[in-house]
Amino acid sequence: MAEILVLVDHVDGAVRKPTLELLTLARRLGEPSAVFLGRGADAATTVLGEFGARKVYVVDAPEVDAYLVVPAVDAMTRIARTAEPAAILVPSSRDGKEIAARLAVRLDSGLITDAVDVHPGESGPVTEQSAFAATYLVKAHVTEGAAIITVKPNATTPEPAPAAPEVEHVTVEFSAAATGVTVLSRTPREKSDRPGLTEADIVVSGGRGVNGAENFALIERVADALGAAVGASRAAVDSGWYPHSHQVGQTGTQVSPQLYLAAGISGAIQHRAGMQTSRTIVAVNKDEEAPIFDLVDHGVVGDLFKVLPQLADEIARRKG
Incomplete structure (x- = not known):
């Protein structure tokens, strides 16, 4: 089966719900592999395996957390060129869409953003998107390179499919652009017992x-x-x-x-x-x-x- 890469959305290893949805969608298309960037991979691997990840690529490099999105793009590019996946699924967050767009340029691949559903098709994954304030439902597929698709949260219900994932640690040579902007400070979000806006049912x-x-x-x-x-x-x-x-x-x-x-x-x-x-x-x-x-x-x-x-x-x- 074709390999489908899923970029993991997490907070210090705590996997967020949109990733579990992407793994569920990825199983429709082929064999899911998760790409974990940053700290906390050990804790995340068990959860990723529970939802069908057959492989977990881990890039535990300080650059991923110390800088903006370019290190993530470098890492995804390195893994994608080696794995040659049929598709790459990315959460439709602000960072996710920027990573997907930059990755599409690097790989000479087509990009579809804000999909609300993904299905297998004769020529690769077929997406559904809401257009013109959801007045129309548009179906599309990528015609060049591996399909890179960002998917909106709550596009599907996460369904467990237990697997024992193989873990592969990947070393990445980051580009000069990756360290061009330094994060000087971070302000933690105020903790709340309410779910996040994009993840809430x-x-x-x-x-x-x-x-x-x-x-x-x-x-x-x-x-x-x-x-x-x-x-x-x-x-x-x-x-x-x-x-x-x-x-x-x-x-x-x-x-x-x-x-x-x-x-x-x-x-x-x-x-x-x-x-x-x-x-x-x-x-x-x-x-x-x-x-x-x-x-x-x-x-x-x-x-x-x-x-x-x-x-x-x-x-x-x-x-x-």
Whole structure:
């Protein structure tokens, strides 16, 4: 079977959910091999094997953590030229898409970004992408070189397929460009019990209708009741009501959860572009003419300050 490379998204060896989704997709296409860059490979190998990785390439070099994305590109290029995979799957994060684009140039390969599904085809992997704010579903395949594909989180459900992966440590000669920019300092993210926005199965977002930073406590209450991530519209973050890191939309984070709950969000096109591929969409808005109601699966016309407390109470009651 053809080898399929999967770039591992991790935090000090803790493998993130999008990687497990990529391994699941990779098994459709061929034999998955994981590429682990940085520290913590020993802890990650067990998890990667549980989800079907037959091989784990490890590049444990200080350059990977000390600099920006170019060391990762150097490492991926080195491994890809040796392995000659049929496809390379990369998480659709900011870093992931930059790595994929640079890698495509180095390998003279075609690139597809933000796929929402991947299937085998006669001429290689066939992807599905949402286009024009998810108005259209586009199918595509790469016609030159190994297919390099970035896949959105929540594109599929991770499915275990236990394997005993072979571990291969790879030595990389990094280019001069790899050390051209030095990271001077790092600020750890504030820890939260909520899932990350791009990985969450459920996202609860607030918009202009929340009417103030202090009222986002209500959005957080519903999110915590559901075990969800908290999102916000551009209007809300531009008003300073919630951090920009939580913005959902074309100019923020694009999400595809199983459930997206929009509260007080009118449904402007730039917001829709960031959440319209969600499996189920529910909206609460007091304006029955709000554009958001054109794409929802379930809509509630009402005051969010009355609806959401009742929703939170009902969730708590059902949880017992």
